[in-house]
Amino acid sequence: LFPGVRQAQWLTKTKLVEGLPPAVQGVVDNPAHGLQELEERAKHAVSHARLWDTAEVAPRREQYCPVLFENLIHICRLMSGKYPSLSKRMLARNCRIAATWERESILLQVRGLSGILLNSMTPIPPVASKEEILATKEHVLETFYPIAPTIDLQEVNVYKELNDTGQCFGDGYPYSHPHTLFFLESANVRTNRFRPEQLRAKMLMFAFGNALAKAKALHGNDPKVLEQPVVVQSVGTDGQLFQFMVFQLNTTDLASNDGIKNLVWIDSDRNLYEKAQCVPEVKKRVVTKPAGISGFQPDTFKKFLALYLHGTV
Amino acid sequence: MAALGARRVLRPGRRWFSETVPGAPSPPASPLYPPVVASLTAKSKAAKSRRLQRFNQRVHAAATVEEKLRLYGKLQRPKYTVYPQTFALNADRWYRSFTKTVLVPGMPPRAAAAKPPVAAAGTTPEAGRAPEPGSDAPRAAQAPGAADAAKTPEPAAGAAPNLDMGELRSLACDALLQESFYQNKKRPFLYRDQDHTPGPFLTQLVSTLAAFLSSRNPLLADSSLDLNPEVNYYWHHGEEVVVHGHRKGRVDSLRFQIDDNPHLQIRVPKQLPEFVPLESDLGDVPVIDHKPSKLPLFKKQYENKVFIGSKVADPCCYGHTQFHLLPDKLKRERFIRQRLEDQIEVVYRSNGIASLFAWTAAQAMYQGFWSEADVTRPFVSQAVVTDGKYFAFFCYQLNTLALTAETIKNNPRKNICWGTESKPLYDVVEDGNVKGFNDEVLLQLVRFLLNRPKEL
Numbered sequence: 131l132f133p134g135v136r137q138a139q140w141l142t143k144t145k146l147v148e149g150l151p152p153a154v155q156g157v158v159d160n161p162a163h164g165l166q167e168l169e170e171r172a173k174h175a176v177s178h179a180r181l182w183d184t185a186e187v188a189p190r191r192e193q194y195c196p197v198l199f200e201n202l203i204h205i206c207r208l209m210s211g212k213y214p215s216l217s218k219r220m221l222a223r224n225c226r227i228a229a230t231w232e233r234e235s236i237l238l239q240v241r242g243l244s245g246i247l248l249n250s251m252t253p254i255p256p257v258a259s260k261e262e263i264l265a266t267k268e269h270v271l272e273t274f275y276p277i278a279p280t281i282d283l284q285e286v287n288v289y290k291e292l293n294d295t296g297q298c299f300g301d302g303y304p305y306s307h308p309h310t311l312f313f314l315e316s317a318n319v320r321t322n323r324f325r326p327e328q329l330r331a332k333m334l335m336f337a338f339g340n341a342l343a344k345a346k347a348l349h350g351n352d353p354k355v356l357e358q359p360v361v362v363q364s365v366g367t368d369g370q371l372f373q374f375m376v377f378q379l380n381t382t383d384l385a386s387n388d389g390i391k392n393l394v395w396i397d398s399d400r401n402l403y404e405k406a407q408c409v410p411e412v413k414k415r416v417v418t419k420p421a422g423i424s425g426f427q428p429d430t431f432k433k434f435l436a437l438y439l440h441g442t443v
Numbered sequence: 444m445a446a447l448g449a450r451r452v453l454r455p456g457r458r459w460f461s462e463t464v465p466g467a468p469s470p471p472a473s474p475l476y477p478p479v480v481a482s483l484t485a486k487s488k489a490a491k492s493r494r495l496q497r498f499n500q501r502v503h504a505a506a507t508v509e510e511k512l513r514l515y516g517k518l519q520r521p522k523y524t525v526y527p528q529t530f531a532l533n534a535d536r537w538y539r540s541f542t543k544t545v546l547v548p549g550m551p552p553r554a555a556a557a558k559p560p561v562a563a564a565g566t567t568p569e570a571g572r573a574p575e576p577g578s579d580a581p582r583a584a585q586a587p588g589a590a591d592a593a594k595t596p597e598p599a600a601g602a603a604p605n606l607d608m609g610e611l612r613s614l615a616c617d618a619l620l621q622e623s624f625y626q627n628k629k630r631p632f633l634y635r636d637q638d639h640t641p642g643p644f645l646t647q648l649v650s651t652l653a654a655f656l657s658s659r660n661p662l663l664a665d666s667s668l669d670l671n672p673e674v675n676y677y678w679h680h681g682e683e684v685v686v687h688g689h690r691k692g693r694v695d696s697l698r699f700q701i702d703d704n705p706h707l708q709i710r711v712p713k714q715l716p717e718f719v720p721l722e723s724d725l726g727d728v729p730v731i732d733h734k735p736s737k738l739p740l741f742k743k744q745y746e747n748k749v750f751i752g753s754k755v756a757d758p759c760c761y762g763h764t765q766f767h768l769l770p771d772k773l774k775r776e777r778f779i780r781q782r783l784e785d786q787i788e789v790v791y792r793s794n795g796i797a798s799l800f801a802w803t804a805a806q807a808m809y810q811g812f813w814s815e816a817d818v819t820r821p822f823v824s825q826a827v828v829t830d831g832k833y834f835a836f837f838c839y840q841l842n843t844l845a846l847t848a849e850t851i852k853n854n855p856r857k858n859i860c861w862g863t864e865s866k867p868l869y870d871v872v873e874d875g876n877v878k879g880f881n882d883e884v885l886l887q888l889v890r891f892l893l894n895r896p897k898e899l
Contacts, residue, residue, distance in 0.1 A: 178757060182756055
């Protein structure tokens with residue numbers, strides 16, 4: 131559906147803020163983290179994923195999207211030489227998420243494989259200040275009258291209301307706080323991939339699901355306003371375009387339409403590079419476009435790294 | 444000619460008579476007839492050798508490495524596909540004879556000597572107790588304290604800083620528990636047990652350990668981690684007589700191709716230092732009189748690929764460590780059931796030798812060496828072969844690429860492979876506990892990851 135994020139906002143009772151929150155922006159701008167030297171390595175990572183990884187001429191998206199993600203995560207993980215507390219993170223692949231909540235007497239739930247999840251031992255501190263949270267009381271959620279907000283959602287008979295994030299919390303799992311979710315749109319055919327708008331909506335729903343499950347595990351199943359808001363980040367990409375999102379769950383009281391709302395900061399449609407030319411383009415015996423990565427934007431990688439480092443720095 | 448010219452210059456004042464000095468008539472400036480060489484297209488041995496020389500010259504004169512590789516593997520003929528992970532009996536003897544490798548049990552001398560001292564204070568209270576996640580909190584509080592003390596690098600000359608075994612052990616155990624116990628996974632697919640638990644465990648373990656040790660080893664900070672890469676190598680070795688067909692009776696060289704998919708591999712921009720000098724002789728290469736098809740090995744004709752995991756343009760063109768996961772078909776219980784217990788180690792050894800030979804030889808080809816232009820410096824790589832619980836460590840030093848029938852005649856160099864027996868990392872995982880954790884195996888793995896050139 132076209133206004134995907136707006137529908138997701140209504141379903142999760144969230145207020146949207148454009149751009150990344152100031153805490154993450156601070157990590158990006160801080161020169162002490164040495165983000166400049168990493169530019170070279172990020173460029174190599176992109177070139178490796180897009181150009182050099184295969185014995186054929188050019189790798190397909192199913193191959194280069196996960197490889198690019200792995201390379202970027204590898205660079206981020208190597209920063210734990212500088213920040214030892216980064217080793218308190220664990221990556222979980224193919225984890226299943228399940229969360230249920232009530233929204234104006236409609237029971238909604240989020241289920242399914244939620245991509246790759248990065249867990250950490252310590253939770254991310256809340257990103258918005260108390261005043262901002264209280265200010266969301268005034269914010270009115272936009273409705274789509276006459277379209278019902280649950281349009282395009284699959285209706286199923288739910289026999290068990292499940293709330294868990296695929297890990298057993300009760301058994302003392304040390305990395306119990308969901309930190310960041312990663313979504314890779316790596317289908318080769320364009321129609322099988324999510325459009326950026328829909329990808330953002332999917333990211334929002336899954337981040338909300340994870341945060342809700344964690345909140346219910348921490349504070350119980352009763353709907354209430356949370357003293358300690360739960361923050362979950364999310365990054366979605368199709369190999370070239372990146373969407374960054376920080377979601378803060380302020381309340382689990384989702385049945386009514388007023389009161390404190392949740393917050394989400396979205397930074398959308400950031401290109402990591404313009405074009406990756408595998409074979410030089412030659413027109414009339416003259417090389418017009420040399421082989422290589424053109425239009426590399428280091429800011430996108432800096433934001434990726436900042437989201438990774440957020441919470442421990 | 445030059446002497447006559449010099450004599451003329453040396454006596455400038457002397458008057459020349461009308462007769463020239465009697466002597467040998469001055470030879471012409473260029474030969475009158477072209478050199479007499481064998482023909483190119485005749486059906487004769489001389490013509491064949493001249494064609495071979497032309498091919499060698501073409502490959503020598505190739506401008507770029509990609510061009511060289513393209514010419515080297517241009518001609519496609521049926522070749523034996525060598526599988527590193529094979530159930531063939533005594534495959535490691537055959538593979539050693541194909542690749543001219545000497546197998547030395549144990550670890551190479553340099554790697555054994557450079558043992559980083561382990562923090563004794565951190566290990567003694569935990570030596571007897573298997574780590575439990577329930578007591579994670581006190582241990583986590585203890586480990587950072589010990590880690591802080593252990594990580595401050597000592598300024599003593601040449602002394603490596605202490606490694607905190609507690610921290611490393613907790614990382615390894617967390618990775619193991621996450622994959623086998625904590626994460627809710629569906630049941631493993633039939634015969635796909637290795638993808639379910641040991642595969643992700645290995646990935647997690649290596650990535651977290653590499654990130655943790657990157658502060659010690661600056662080479663790891665520039666490294667490139669590949670998941671499920673492809674490694675290929677094509678070479679000629681030995682000769683055979685064609686048995687039947689229109690070419691019956693002719694002598695042909697044996698062609699081999701290795702196509703390998705390690706589970707994980709680390710590539711670095713600088714080469715690892717050599718373990719022993721280039722010309723050292725540490726043993727004998729087994730000689731096998733039978734045809735390779737008796738192993739069993741089968742012939743197929745397809746593209747001759749030489750690939751280390753990424754193309755030539757990649758700056759990380761040297762290999763550091765490979766990690767191999769043995770498939771379900773080769774698990775220990777199967778061998779024990781078939782009463783072939785001694786073949787269990789053979790599986791690990793053959794995997795180590797074949798994969799490492801292919802990787803190091805492909806790295807050498809990426810630098811421009813090939814069988815006619817032998818390597819001038821040894822190429823070194825390491826590998827860990829595991830089935831999830833048992834780990835075997837291998838180090839390989841490639842001293843020679845000249846394995847074809849003509850070049851092997853005067854070549855005294857041999858490739859060397861050091862290998863260990865397979866040892867278990869842990870005994871069993873039960874109820875969120877890892878029982879019987881073996882620190883030696885973890886320490887060897889850490890030593891592998893910390894291997895780096897002397898300058899760094």
